[in-house]
Amino acid sequence: MSLLELRYRSVLRLLPASYRAEREEEMVDAFLESAGDAPDEANPRPGWGEIASVLALSVRVRLGGAGAPARFVAWGETVRLVALFGLAYQSLDSVFVAADLIRALVFGPEFVLMGAPGSADRLLSIGVAAAAICWAVAFVAIMRGHVLLAKVTALLGAAPTLAYFVVPAFLAGPRPLVEAANLVFVAVPVIALLLGFHSDVTPWRRPWPLALTPTAAGLALLGTAWLVVWLRPQDAEWLYLWLDLGTTVPVWGVASVVVLARRRSPSWALALAVAGLLVLAARLPMLVNLPEGPQWTTAGAQCVLLGALSLVLAGAGLRGLPRARAA
Amino acid sequence: MFLALTALVDEPRHGYGIVQEVDRLSEGRVQLKIGTLYGVLDRLSAAGLVVLDREEAQQGRLRRYYRLTDEGARALQEEATRMAAAASAATARLRARAAGGAAASLLASIAASLRAGGAA
Numbered sequence: 001m002s003l004l005e006l007r008y009r010s011v012l013r014l015l016p017a018s019y020r021a022e023r024e025e026e027m028v029d030a031f032l033e034s035a036g037d038a039p040d041e042a043n044p045r046p047g048w049g050e051i052a053s054v055l056a057l058s059v060r061v062r063l064g065g066a067g068a069p070a071r072f073v074a075w076g077e078t079v080r081l082v083a084l085f086g087l088a089y090q091s092l093d094s095v096f097v098a099a100d101l102i103r104a105l106v107f108g109p110e111f112v113l114m115g116a117p118g119s120a121d122r123l124l125s126i127g128v129a130a131a132a133i134c135w136a137v138a139f140v141a142i143m144r145g146h147v148l149l150a151k152v153t154a155l156l157g158a159a160p161t162l163a164y165f166v167v168p169a170f171l172a173g174p175r176p177l178v179e180a181a182n183l184v185f186v187a188v189p190v191i192a193l194l195l196g197f198h199s200d201v202t203p204w205r206r207p208w209p210l211a212l213t214p215t216a217a218g219l220a221l222l223g224t225a226w227l228v229v230w231l232r233p234q235d236a237e238w239l240y241l242w243l244d245l246g247t248t249v250p251v252w253g254v255a256s257v258v259v260l261a262r263r264r265s266p267s268w269a270l271a272l273a274v275a276g277l278l279v280l281a282a283r284l285p286m287l288v289n290l291p292e293g294p295q296w297t298t299a300g301a302q303c304v305l306l307g308a309l310s311l312v313l314a315g316a317g318l319r320g321l322p323r324a325r326a327a
Numbered sequence: 328m329f330l331a332l333t334a335l336v337d338e339p340r341h342g343y344g345i346v347q348e349v350d351r352l353s354e355g356r357v358q359l360k361i362g363t364l365y366g367v368l369d370r371l372s373a374a375g376l377v378v379l380d381r382e383e384a385q386q387g388r389l390r391r392y393y394r395l396t397d398e399g400a401r402a403l404q405e406e407a408t409r410m411a412a413a414a415s416a417a418t419a420r421l422r423a424r425a426a427g428g429a430a431a432s433l434l435a436s437i438a439a440s441l442r443a444g445g446a447a
Contacts, residue, residue, distance in 0.1 A: 030343040066372075
């Protein structure tokens with residue numbers, strides 16, 4: 001076996017074993033024929049383009065590309081659901097940002113926007129708000145089958161979080177755990193969107209009411225939040241922990257119980273497990289800063305629920321996956 | 328996908344044969360990487376547009392030849408017709424634009440001559 005063949009076979013190890021069992025020999029044959037005569041003394045290596053093409057093929061096969069085994073189809077569905085859950089939450093959250101912008105238009109920007117009029121801070125503040133609203137566009141786009149638009153707007157939505165983490169980390173060193181957790185919370189669904197909705201996936205075209213559900217839920221939550229602020233209940237700061245990221249916990253909990261009870265889709269169970277762990281990752285660092293008492297107990301209970309139920313979901317999902325095809 | 332299907336119209340080809348033919352058909356503009364080629368073949372096979380024709384052993388390695396199915400030929404025909412219609416529409420509009428441009432420049436030169444005659 002020549003050095004080039006050996007190295008190309010190493011690259012092919014990026015592919016799942018079942019795929020290699022089916023395709024490796026003919027891929028090696030095609031590659032060596034295209035590479036021509038390459039003596040070992042020349043220290044030949046597969047080009048970066050070839051390696052990238054195998055990597056892209058590997059991702060597509062593992063995420064349910066055309067003709068992929070049922071197990072990989074289920075993993076692909078899982079990744080796409082993780083993307084949808086993440087976009088749905090960010091879409092809901094963007095309603096609050098949009099409401100702030102409307103307040104700025106009605107009552108004057110001093111209420112909600114940073115910096116003096118015409119300053120760079122003010123411009124940045126408006127840019128960040130506009131980026132947040134891109135999440136809502138991304139969710140509607142992916143639900144209506146516009147994959148490219150969804151990917152671009154989701155990247156725009158995630159850009160401020162990435163910039164706020166990377167730039168200070170580059171200038172001043174490691175960032176606090178809470179920022180790293182927030183980055184993971186934002187970035188994972190976007191990566192899932194970019195990888196999961198590949199060219200072999202037929203875009204969904206879900207009904208408009210479903211595409212607008214997170215926005216409607218965001219409006220309902222906004223109304224509730226304003227009501228709570230207006231009522232100012234005494235000694236009930238813990239209540240606010242159910243109006244931020246905590247809103248997702250009961251919804252996620254109910255969905256998880258339904259999925260576990262029906263025992264139907266391993267993809268749903270796995271995607272809910274990932275979503276639960278992402279919320280947990282964003283919630284856990286809060287415990288350090290919360291005062292002891294009802295607030296800490298509430299956040300702690302949310303974390304315990306998220307952790308425990310996520311593990312049960314992950315177990316159920318992994319057990320329910322179709323068996324891997326024998327290589 | 329269009330070029331890969333076209334490469335299989337005249338005869339069954341193996342992986343590198345398809346790469347070469349696509350390169351030739353596109354006059355060197357499309358050079359398929361092997362990972363990309365097999366992604367395309369997976370899609371075409373899953374859609375029933377190509378099937379395995381035969382297997383051969385070459386220098387101890389497996390070589391598989393793929394051929395176009397009737398369904399693949401129909402899909403390629405439809406795509407070719409669609410592309411030809413689009414190309415024809417583009418050509419017709421370009422002709423009209425060129426004719427419009429020529430007419431406009433003729434009118435402009437007549438107007439210029441009239442202005443020059445008036446001034447004299």
